[in-house]
Amino acid sequence: AQSVSQHNHHVILSEAASLELGCNYSYGGTVNLFWYVQYPGQHLQLLLKYFSGDPLVKGIKGFEAEFIKSKFSFNLRKPSVQWSDTAEYFCAVSTTGGGADGLTFGKGTHLIIQP
Amino acid sequence: DAGITQSPRHKVTETGTPVTLRCHQTENHRYMYWYRQDPGHGLRLIHYSYGVKDTDKGEVSDGYSVSRSKTEDFLLTLESATSSQTSVYFCAISALGGRETQYFGPGTRLLVL
Numbered sequence: 001a002q003s004v005s006q007h008n009h010h011v012i013l014s015e016a017a018s019l020e021l022g023c024n025y026s027y028g029g030t031v032n033l034f035w036y037v038q039y040p041g042q043h044l045q046l047l048l049k050y051f052s053g054d055p056l057v058k059g060i061k062g063f064e065a066e067f068i069k070s071k072f073s074f075n076l077r078k079p080s081v082q083w084s085d086t087a088e089y090f091c092a093v094s095t096t097g098g099g100a101d102g103l104t105f106g107k108g109t110h111l112i113i114q115p
Numbered sequence: 116d117a118g119i120t121q122s123p124r125h126k127v128t129e130t131g132t133p134v135t136l137r138c139h140q141t142e143n144h145r146y147m148y149w150y151r152q153d154p155g156h157g158l159r160l161i162h163y164s165y166g167v168k169d170t171d172k173g174e175v176s177d178g179y180s181v182s183r184s185k186t187e188d189f190l191l192t193l194e195s196a197t198s199s200q201t202s203v204y205f206c207a208i209s210a211l212g213g214r215e216t217q218y219f220g221p222g223t224r225l226l227v228l
Binding site: 004009032034036042043044045046049051090092094095101102103104105106107108 | 158212
């Protein structure tokens with residue numbers, strides 16, 4: 001079974017700071033990778049995803065992530081954060097076995113941006 | 116946003132009572148999922164469905180059952196609610212299962228007293 005580890009449970013940054021949230025997964029086969037964001041009181045929204053191809057993927061709201069296969073990592077980045085980025089961020093994986101494959105989530109990173 | 120609704124959105128119940136949560140989709144997607152979200156655990160898969168009357172267990176299925184009699188509806192039942200089932204429950208849908216993005220509903224906040 002796969003597992004996902006997010007290194008930082010709580011991150012506090014000032015506006016305009018750069019952001020990098022770590023995500024590592026464990027699984028011996030091919031995976032699909034996702035970052036979801038949950039704004040306070042809201043449901044999960046997809047930020048970006050990686051299935052194949054260019055390992056640097058760009059998502060909404062200026063976020064990007066890089067898949068490094070050798071490190072089993074899919075870190076999320078943003079060059080300059082805004083107060084509105086305050087939210088909880090989840091990394092998730094699914095396998096590519098072709099079945100129903102629910103997502104396996106990390107425990108989340110609570111990001112607070114201070115004005 | 117994907118056409119997913121969940122009902123009820125909030126519920127308070129007592130230990131030992133049965134509870135049914137409903138997920139309804141208008142996207143005609145084949146795959147549907149139930150997750151629970153708890154602080155410090157992220158989201159964990161309870162049950163999923165890969166078609167009408169086709170369901171299977173996820174990581175934390177004990178104490179839960181599901182049914183899917185129509186493509187658009189996926190029901191989650193707590194046969195006898197316990198305080199450990201206090202959580203936020205999210206439904207998700209996907210057109211191609213693990214090979215495609217899952218879209219999430221607004222969630223149901225359940226408190227078991």
